[in-house]
Every structure is written in structure tokens, then in C-alpha cells.
Amino acid sequence: MKKKIFSGVQPTGNLHLGNYLGAIKNFVSLNNDNKNECIFCVVDLHAITIAQDSITLRENIRETVATFIACGIDPKKSIIFNQSKVAAHSEAAWILSCVARMGWLNRMTQFKEKAGKDKENASVGLYSYPVLMAADILLYDSTHVPVGNDQKQHLELCRDIAQKFNNDFKVENFFKIPEPLIQKEFSRIMSLKDGSKKMSKSETSDLSRINLTDGNDQILNKIKKAKTDSLPIPSTVKELNDRPEARNLIGIYSSISDSTLESSIQKFSGKNFSDFKENLSEILIDKLSPISDEIKRLLKEKSYLDEILEEGSKKAENIASKKIREIHDIIGF
Numbered sequence: 001m002k003k004k005i006f007s008g009v010q011p012t013g014n015l016h017l018g019n020y021l022g023a024i025k026n027f028v029s030l031n032n033d034n035k036n037e038c039i040f041c042v043v044d045l046h047a048i049t050i051a052q053d054s055i056t057l058r059e060n061i062r063e064t065v066a067t068f069i070a071c072g073i074d075p076k077k078s079i080i081f082n083q084s085k086v087a088a089h090s091e092a093a094w095i096l097s098c099v100a101r102m103g104w105l106n107r108m109t110q111f112k113e114k115a116g117k118d119k120e121n122a123s124v125g126l127y128s129y130p131v132l133m134a135a136d137i138l139l140y141d142s143t144h145v146p147v148g149n150d151q152k153q154h155l156e157l158c159r160d161i162a163q164k165f166n167n168d169f170k171v172e173n174f175f176k177i178p179e180p181l182i183q184k185e186f187s188r189i190m191s192l193k194d195g196s197k198k199m200s201k202s203e204t205s206d207l208s209r210i211n212l213t214d215g216n217d218q219i220l221n222k223i224k225k226a227k228t229d230s231l232p233i234p235s236t237v238k239e240l241n242d243r244p245e246a247r248n249l250i251g252i253y254s255s256i257s258d259s260t261l262e263s264s265i266q267k268f269s270g271k272n273f274s275d276f277k278e279n280l281s282e283i284l285i286d287k288l289s290p291i292s293d294e295i296k297r298l299l300k301e302k303s304y305l306d307e308i309l310e311e312g313s314k315k316a317e318n319i320a321s322k323k324i325r326e327i328h329d330i331i332g333f
């Protein structure tokens with residue numbers, strides 16, 4: 001059976017190493033497997049849950065497409081489109097918001113983190129954001145959803161919504177129950193400045209993340225300044241348990257070099273972090289500079305990027321509009 005893959009990335013700028021290692025790298029290998037049908041969505045409706053400047057948003061939408069392609073997603077093999085161009089997403093989100101329960105949404109930790117102390121002032125969209133995400137996934141009968149660890153709870157909610165719709169309307173298997181594809185070891189890349197916080201686009205300090213458009217000198221500088229501790233690299237993974245920054249850097253090295261934590265530790269055991277950091281910068285530059293160069297090149301080809309989105313949106317529209325008509329029928333509209 002063909003796997004139907006769906007995932008999304010917000011066009012909110014500063015796409016970083018966490019997005020790449022946690023999600024996009026996996027999109028690329030799924031795209032390369034001819035047995036899969038892949039859809040990768042630039043989720044611009046999700047982006048506006050937090051205020052955006054219109055010119056910057058437009059640029060960030062193109063930059064997200066450029067990043068997908070520069071990382072290795074082939075627009076001839078996968079559908080790449082932006083969410084706002086397929087009206088079914090907004091419509092299905094409304095319908096599913098009548099299925100989802102307040103109690104379910106109240107448990108979402110990402111809303112609590114993003115809204116912070118000023119919950120009363122957060123947009124309603126930020127609160128109901130996971131329902132839109134469920135709409136994205138369910139409209140395409142997606143079977144597998146590759147994401148980083150921070151999206152796990154949203155996927156569980158999506159599964160609950162699908163199940164409840166199928167039960168309430170007695171339409172067994174109408175919505176497929178999607179499986180999350182979350183990498184075992186490196187699904188949560190942490191900030192370079194604080195090993196207890198995830199690497200994030202919105203963190204004010206640019207030194208906390210490696211952006212996919214960073215040049216070689218920036219990568220060198222950020223890795224040099226990355227927080228570590230004074231101990232050398234241990235000889236077992238277990239000894240990294242209470243050393244979050246050390247664990248994160250060795251995790252990044254392992255993930256980018258397609259190896260395991262064990263083998264990286266064996267390679268560097270007993271060495272101090274300055275030696276290790278040299279190796280880490282070298283491999284990051286080696287892997288990321290072709291991506292960063294290609295993003296910058298593609299960004300100059302605006303009409304090419306717009307064409308990809310237009311083509312992709314037509315294909316996505318074809319699939320999603322059929323599903324929404326079926327939803328109408330089931331509901332009694």
C-alpha cells in the first residue's frame with residue numbers, strides 16, 4: 001500500500017537546524033521513496049495566528065518553498081503548496097472545531113507555551129491552531145505525518161478528532177487515522193544557549209540557533225559560542241543524561257552525519273569540547289553550505305517559486321475539494 005505523507009512548515013522566517021533535522025531531512029527521504037505520495041504544505045494560515053507583516057510573510061512563504069527544494073524535495077515528485085490557496089483547509093477547520101472538545105484543546109502544551117502569561121490576549125486562532133492542523137492532515141487521507149517531537153500532542157489530537165467524527169457520524173474509516181513519523185533519537189534539537197529549551201525560530205538570540213541561510217562564518221561562530229560544560233566527552237550515552245548541552249551538540253553531530261549517539265561518543269570519547277566543536281562546525285558547514293547557497297539562489301527566482309506553489313495548489317485543491325464535498329454530504333449540508 002502507498003503511504004500518503006503530509007506535513008507542514010510555518011512560513012515565519014528563520015528556518016533552522018531543528019526544522020531540518022527534526023522534520024525536513026525526513027521529508028526528503030520520504031520524497032525519494034517512489035512508493036510514497038507526499039504533500040508538503042507551507043502553512044501560512046497557521047503563521048497568522050501570531051501577527052505578521054504582509055511583505056515579510058510573502059517573502060517567508062517563498063523562502064519556505066526555496067528551503068524545501070534546496071534541501072532536496074523534488075516538486076515534480078511531491079506536491080508543494082500553500083495552505084491559504086486551498087479554501088477547504090479553513091472550511092474543514094471550522095467543521096472539525098465543532099467536533100473537537102474544549103477539554104482536549106485546553107491540554108495542548110504548545111498553546112500554553114506560546115501564549116505565556118498573557119493568555120487573554122492570545123488570538124483565538126492560536127488556541128484552535130491544532131484543529132486547523134487536523135484539517136490539513138485529514139483532508140488528504142494522510143497515512144503518515146513526519147514531524148518533530150513538539151508536534152506529537154497535536155497529532156494525537158488529530159487522531160482523536162478523526163475518530164470522534166467517524167463515530168459521531170457513523171462513517172467508519174472515513175477519516176484515516178494518521179500515524180506520526182517521529183525520529184527516535186533526534187526529534188528535538190535544543191537551543192545552542194540553553195539545553196532545556198528547544199531550538200526555535202522565535203527565540204530572540206540568533207546565537208541560539210543555526211539558520212539554514214547562515215554563512216560558514218556564522219556557523220563557526222555560533223558553534224564556538226554554544227554552551228557546553230567543563231567535562232570532556234564521556235564514554236557512554238548514559239553519562240550524557242544530566243548534561244543537556246553536551247547531549248544536544250553530540251546529538252546534532254550524530255544526526256547530521258547519519259550516525260548514532262553511541263558511535264559519535266566512541267569517536268570523541270575523552271576529547272574536550274573545543275576539539276569536538278571543530279569537527280561539528282566542519283560537518284555542519286559541509287552539509288549546510290550547499291543548502292544555504294541554493295536557498296539564496298532560488299530566492300532570486302521568484303516566478304519559479306510562485307509557479308511551484310500555483311501548480312501544487314491546483315493538485316491539492318483537486319484532492320481536498322472532493323473530500324470536503326463528502327464531508328458536506330455526511331453532515332447533511
Ligand code: TYM
Nearest residue numbers: 007008009010018019022023133147148187188189198199
Ligand atoms: P513548525 O513550522 O513550528 O515546524 C516545522 C517542523 O519542524 C519541527 N521542529 C523541530 N524538530 C526538532 N527540533 C526542533 N527544535 C524543532 N523545531 C521545529 C516541527 O516539529 C515541525 O515538524 N504545526 C506545525 C506545522 C503544521 C503541520 C500540519 C505539521 C501545520 N499543519 C500538518 C504536520 C501536519 C508547526 O508549527 O511546525
